[in-house]
Structure formats: structure tokens, C-alpha cells
Amino acid sequence: MNANEQPVGDADALAPVVYDELRRLAAAYMRRERPGQTLQATALVHEAYLRLAGAGTPWNDERHFVGIAARSMRQILVERARARGAQKRWAGLDRVSMTDALAVASAPVNQLPALDDALNRLEQIDPEQARIVELRYFAGLSIEDAAAALDISPATLKRRFALARAWLFREMSAG
């Protein structure tokens, strides 16, 4: 969590709170949502921040919060993609639907578990690159916002994201 070398002690301890709040908010969003509408992860993160900050949680500022929220989003999404994959494998033994089999193979959702594993490996080499992917891909932050959250220039963030992307793409295509 300390990749951006900021004091985040309190915020770190509160990660489970963020995780729970995001999960709850996301579920509430989705129940109201009509099929086909897309949800903005940034909106979700922002609302969670407002709610938790309003509840008196000691965030230094929203930037610290965003890093934790991005990591929580990654956890939530990967967990669910994994659960769904397990369910499919289990269900696949006795249940097929023609379109299912075709649609499933290449969907980004089904690559999430593998992406998560690759991201863990990237984190060993360069934690900052992993943070950038979390902010951009999992929390949906713009280049500017992600750069602000990590306290680097947007140009650097853009280049570094490109590097992380190439690295992960290679990992994933190696299978």
C-alpha cells in the first residue's frame, strides 16, 4: 500500500470498511440499474468516499482513499469473477446453453482471475505499476486523477501504464 510513499496508516487499517462500503453501494446501484446501463466505477468510489468521510472516518484526503478503494474494487471484482468461474465449471458438468459457451470464452470478466495473478507478479517487480493498473482499470480513474492520486505527472502515469499494459499483455498471452 505504500507504493506512493505517503503516510496511509489509518487509511490502511480502514481498508475493510472501504471494501464493505463499496460492496454494499455496488449492490444497491445494480439493483436500481436497468439492464444494459453501465456503471461508472469512479462514481461509486466517489460516493463511498463521501459517505465514509461524512461518517467521520479519518481520511487525510480523497487521494489516499482512492488508492484503497481501487484495491478494494479489484478484490471485489476478482472474487466475484472467480466465484462465477467456479460456478460455471461446476454447472458446466450438467448444464449447457449454446450461446453461453460461445460468449464466455473471451469476455474480460473471465480473464479477471488470470489478470489478478499476473498483477500480483507485476507487483513483485514494480508495485507502482500495479497501483496504476488498479486505479485505471479497476477504479476507472482518468489519467489526470490517477496521476494526482499517485502524485506523479500525467505524462509519466500514461507511459508507465503503457508499460504495465504491455507487461501484463505478455503475461496473459503466454497463458
Place this chain on the structure above:
Amino acid sequence: MTSAQQRRVRDLFEAALDREDPNVVAWIGEQTADDPVVRAELLSLVDHHSRAGVFLERPIVEQASELLGDEDPLAPGDQVGPYLVVRELGRGGMGRVYLASDPRLGRTVALKALAPNLTRDPLQRERLRREARAAAALTHPGICTVYALEEIDGQLYIASEFVDGGTLADEIRSQRRPSREQLSATARELAAALASAHGKGIVHRDLKPENVMRTRDGRLKILDFGLAQLNAAVPDGPGLTQAGMLIGTPAYMAPEQINGQPADQRSDVFALGVLFYEYACGAHPFASGTTLATVARVLEGQASPIAGRADVSHGVAAVITRCLKKSPADRFGSAAEIVAALDAASADPGVSGQHALWWRGHQVAIVAIYAGGVVLAWQIKEWIETPLTVGIFLALGGLATVAGILRGHLVFTSAVNPSRLPIERRRTSRPLLLLDGITAILLVADALLVARARALPALLALALGVGITLASVVLEPATTEAAFGGER
């Protein structure tokens, strides 16, 4: 790679991006002339960068919002509307099922949380409501009663009777096969339950052993009426639940369902036939390796005859065979007709029993012929004592002992443990045929040896030899067919 090399790769990669040089490979070569490891890594990354396309370009949430809507499991003690969660009972394609209590009525219910991704489509939701309402009208001891379809916090739950027991799937997986009586009783109970639903115009569409439970006190309950269409919903978004989807579980789908035609009561009849069959012998009637091959065989191939694989009466075997007909028109029109057919079959229980008596008599008679043959061979050996006649006598004695024991074992099994009989008969039929054949040949040989000395015993030996052959090849298949129906 060292972390210094890693950093160099990073910096050079970023510099390469900035240069936007068409001849980036040459530039990298210049920059990394001193370090082939860094050069190889850099070239590989630049290459993958150029091929990464839209990889990670769009935030995942925008592409897979529905992932966030996936249900969160409930924990024991959680309150859901009026219900108090006791524990999770299991999970399946439709969502999780919890044991919960309803304090308003002080009763225990099974609470099925329908996976939100399955019920987000308003049309689907409405259809579900309609079907749940219809299913709630079913009150039969053989059908798990639906109490309510609840919408709590936008999430759909089905509260139904809690059935404590095991599924028929567990029984099928176990090694124990039912006796004739158990099979008939189970078949009739299930058909009667299904008939009550068919009587109200409700089709199950997804009958399978997992959907049938046996309570601790031995009664059967069919679960999940009206939920089959949920299986069709693809969890990956709307628009995929349209025509062309398979509804149901392939191995239990009737040919017309597989072909995408609407399911009716006769599709349930087919599924029930598969279920009876599996329950009777532990194997699928169209089993062939993979699910797809099985589906293909449901469409094109014939079911393996049940008679050879299970202890099943003529009548019940005929009912199952008719349930499994390819064309719906050839099957029973509804479950009520199955009940009637099963009743008719069991109203005549003496027939098969009496035939079994004939079959036993036949076994005993053949053993008697063996004994006669051995006695005769002994006598012939006394008259003409050559190594050959002695050898024939000894061989006949040995063969008769083995064959006699095998047949005695069959008679014993048929009296004490009839459910094992088909298996035992399959195991012994070939050896017995071989033993009978050799016995007959030896008797004929003995007849030829003694013919010149004494004509009458020779004739008798010849007759015994021919008799055993006839009994084995002609009579036995006939009595077997009469007793067990169509098998060898």
C-alpha cells in the same frame, strides 16, 4: 533480472514511447548494446505494446457492471425481510439456498436467493412471478410447496417448504440398487406427484435426480417447479435469454426440447423415464461418455434396454421404454397415464412370479440331467474300462459339479437377493453355456464309445447330450425371457 536492470528497462521503454521513432528497434539496439538481457526484455515489451490493442483500455466496471450485482452471501443470523437466516444449505446455478426461519408463523423455510444477474431483466422477472404464482397453487405431498416469492431490497427470494433429506441423485450415485418393489413404489409416487401438477397445467421442464428429494421418513418431493426458465438466463448480461436457448439440463431433456421446441407434459414424461431408468440401474439410458455425445444419442440413438441392467418387472420396463420414445406422440400423454400404466403393471404381479418358478424348475431339471449323465458315464466306465472312458467320467463329474454349483447359486440368488440376479446371470451365462456344450460333447463321445458293446446306454447318453444342448440353447432363453423379460 536485477532491479537496476528492471529500472533501466522501464526508463528506456518510456523514452522509446516518447521518441515515437519508426525505427525504434534500431534505437533500442544502440541503447542496450552493453546488456543483451535488457535489450531482449525491452524488445519483447515494445512488441507486446504494439499488439496489446484495447487490452485494459476500458475500465472493467464499464464492461462488466453486472459483476457488481452478483449476490453477496448471507450469513447465519442475517435478517432478510421477515426471515432469519439459519445457515446456507447449498448453491447452484440459480443462486444460494438458505435454511431460514419465518418468525411470523414459527416455521422453517428454504429461502432461495435468486442470483440478481438472472432476474434483472423485467420480462424475466415478470415471467418468474407468474410461474411462482402457479407453482404456489400446487399442494401435493409429493411436491415441495412454494410459500412465497418475496422481493426484498430489490432482490428476489423464493420461500418454500424445507425438505430435510437426500436427493435421488445421491441414491443413484450410491451402489445400492432398488428392489423391484422399491422401484415400482418410487416410480408410482413420482408419477403421481407430477400428475397432480400436470392436472393443473403446470410443466416442470427440468426434472432430474437433483430436483427430487427423499425426506427422512421416506417420502419423495419434487423441487423447483416453475424455475426451469431461470436456468436459461445467461449470467453475462441481457439479451441472451432469447430464442435458441436451451432450457433444462441436457441429459434429461427430451429430443424436442433439445431441438428448441417448446416443452410440454410429454417432455416431463421423457425426463421421468430417464430418471426411473437411472434410479433402477444407476446408469443413464443414453450414456455415451460426454454430455454432448449423450445429447446426440438422445436425439438419434436408441436407449440401452433396461431389462438386462436392472431388476425390473416386464410391466415397469415397458413403462420406462415408452417414456423414452423419441416422438412425444409415442410417449404417455401425461404423468397421470404413467400412474395408470404402473398400476396396471402391478395389478398383475403373479405372472412374472409364476414364470420365475418355471425358470427355477428349469435350473433344477438341468442339474438333474447333469447328475444322470455322470451316473451313466460311471456305468459306461465300469463296462468298458479304457483311459478314455475313465477320463470322460472324471471330466463329466467335474463339469457337472461346477455347473451345478453355478445354477444352484442362481436359484439361491433369485430366492434370497433378487436384485442381484441380473448381474449374477450376466456373469454366469457364458461359462454355463460353455460347460453345457462340453458336457454334451463328452456324452456324445461316451455314446459312440459304448455303442458297439451296448446299444441302449449309448442311446441314453446320446439323448442326454442332445437334451442338454436343447435345454441350454432353446429352453433356457425361453424360460428366462418369460421370467425376466427380453434379456439373455
